[in-house]
Amino acid sequence: MHPTARIVAHPRTWAVPIVFLVGLAVLFPAVYLFATVDPQKHLTDLPVALVIEEQTIDSPPSAAGAVADAIEDGAGTEIAFTRMTPSELADGMGNDTVAGAVVIPADFDQSIASLLPGSDTATVPTVDIRTNAGDGGLSGGLVTGNLAPVLRGVASGLGAQLAASAGGDALPAANQALLATPFDVVSAPYAELPANAGLGTSAFYYALVLVLLGFVGASMISPIVDSALGFAPSEVGPLVQRRPYIAASRLQTLLAKFGILLAGAPVAALAAQLVAVGPVGIPVSDPVTLWLFSTATIMAIGTSAMTVFAIFGNGIGALVNTMFFIALSMTSSGGTVPLAATPTLYRWLSEFEPFRAVVDGVRALLYFSGNPDAGLTEAWVRVAIGGAIGILLGITITALYGRVRMFTRHPHLEPSTTT
Incomplete structure (x- = not known):
């Protein structure tokens, strides 16, 4: 046998590289795919701010406060809420310490009151989901995807409470329709990224x-x-x-x-x-x-x-x-x-x-x-x-x-x- 063929045929020459190659074929998919294929499954304690802006009217009990409490109760272990003021939220977004925020605007209580009987005009308020665009699209998707169902459930629960306290089936049909979804959910980046980002x-x-x-x-x-x-x-x-x-x-x-x-x-x-x-x-x-x-x-x-x-x-x-x-x-x-x-x-x-x-x-x-x-x-x-x-x-x-x-x-x- 030619010396080259004898050396190549020796198990030490061909077996070791094949073992390494097969090992890498197992290791690389395990490393890359295990970490990335199901982010929602592994999501835990995503940092999100919860902001209640100072309300324009003083109407205890505050619907804004009740909504904030319900949001915290409705979120699971996937989200870790931190209550912040608007200025603290600005710092948190600028320091990249939060992935997103739920913002209850200043006119929330006033708008909720307008949905009840006796109001001349009705304004459906919004609760804003703000994402930190600098953390990437997947982070924003996780923030929105996990918070939007919670907010919709809170809206439904709040509407049922308001309808019951205001007369239930005796409410005019228009008020019942408004209270079925007493606030809308709007999602947007807190600050837009620059072009080509x-x-x-x-x-x-x-x-x-x-x-x-x-x-x-x-x-x-x-x-x-x-x-x-x-x-x-x-x-x-x-x-x-x-x-x-x-x-x-x-x-x-x-x-x-x-x-x-x-x-x-x-x-x-x-x-x-x-x-x-x-x-x-x-x-x-x-x-x-x-x-x-x-x-x-x-x-x-x-x-x-x-x-x-x-x-x-x-x-x-x-x-x-x-x-x-x-x-x-x-x-x-x-x-x-x-x-x-x-x-x-x-x-x-x-x-x-x-x-x-x-x-x-x-x-x-x-x-x-x-x-x-x-x-x-x-x-x-x-x-x-x-x-x-x-x-x-x-x-x-x-x-x-x-x-x-x-x-x-x-x-x-x-x-x-x-x-």
Whole structure:
């Protein structure tokens, strides 16, 4: 048997890749689909404000207060209500701490009174559902989809109470018809997104671009540097080049890779931003801060991915990086599916997965005028800490590897003969 055929036929050559491939075929659908296929099933404690505006008339008992109480009682565990004033709601929307709001307007009690007998004119009031457009269309859909049935049920119950207290069947037919649905439900964004915002998804995809620049950049720089040092051959199409080996330690090699990435990150961030702002047309209120944050993100993700390659090698390292920086990170980012609508596992992962911080930072810059309290400050801190951990861990591990004889990178020496 030809040596090539004998090597390929060995189970260690073909069985291990097939096992990995089948494992990924099970793992990837489980990771991506489990987190996203049924947001309503996993929805818990979606933060929503409940606002009663100061009423124009004083008519105890207040119908507005009764409606607010009934809304809180009618909502299940899917919604977590917080009573707010209109000014507090403005802050909550601006800080991205609420996904939506139920607003009972100032003329509600007065309009309800006009539906009863004796009023010259009748005005059917509205109760408003306000969504936080910056959280994306799916978040808005969950807010509206869960609140609208509750409000319709509250309206029906309020109408029955009012009709009974006003005379029941003795009421004129017109009043009975009005009280059957004593208020309408209107849904709209609290504040419209700027143009070219992708219905609240542009922040997620811009964050994805930054993460990929760091991840793919690290994946490209590592083999190029290894090839330049003669540690591995360089192959471009049919061309194969083998450079003379240069005896560089693991630590020296990693520092060289760090240096290249750190030098290229600001240019890559600027190029991505110019494309996004120019041909794509994404509006950016603070381009300098977005560029700085993008640069920091590429640096943090790229150096951390290089550390993973240095620790596990290019093969297993690529799998670890893909799972940590892409698969698990995307599904726990809250960028498309709100974290309140994901399984508990993904909410836990969001506490340390980097994509969450990047999405929050970009979202604050694109949709919330760079408001530090809208997640930008925390994003800066998490990106900085994550990048620092990646760099320090890489330096520490490669330095330790260099002290072990069997871990030599020298291709011409047996590990046992290395000093």
